[in-house]
Amino acid sequence: GQQVMQIPQYQHVQEGEDFTTYCNSSTTLSNIQWYKQRPGGHPVFLIQLVKSGEVKKQKRLTFQFGEAKKNSSLHITATQTTDVGTYFCAGRSTGNQFYFGTGTSLTVIP
């Protein structure tokens, strides 16, 4: 079955440092989404990428979709304490279902 892996599983950074999480799929994806889950909360949608090589920015967050549409990354510049949470990618191939990555838990040390 389809597998979506994320690395790293955990990341601790000093406030102001950058952070990157990587997502890799075993199959080619139609699109990929990113979600953020705050501790004790539910996942909240951040963005969707569709095109090969696509790059999208949301303030300090930069999202990339690989040329082969099998990998993606989320980069946060100058982390803040409000960035704390677990970041998930979710990939869709051809069906109705999205397969979530294993998640990267980000801790920001003030």
Place this chain on the structure above:
Amino acid sequence: SQTIHQWPATLVQPVGSPLSLECTVEGTSNPNLYWYRQAAGRGLQLLFYSVGIGQISSEVPQNLSASRPQDRQFILSSKKLLLSDSGFYLCAWSVPPTNSWVNEQFFGPGTRLTVL
């Protein structure tokens, strides 16, 4: 606007007891509906999804089942709970996925299930 409800918020059940978790969506019609399970500190595992009334696709064989008796109602059930069924259960809805527009999944608040 659309809203998604899940209940109960927390549940403690003995091993071997039945389970029924309910999810309802308001403000949209014919949504895709999903059940996920999240073990402590882990990712989201897709359990079931539904594209319409009575249409259920199972992703992981297990002692859980799902039903969609109405368009905006999705139920997760078990006849006999196992210890390994403990986790955070999340219901989500989306418009049917395509590449033409953003089809984000909107998650409910979740049910934290502990099986003892």
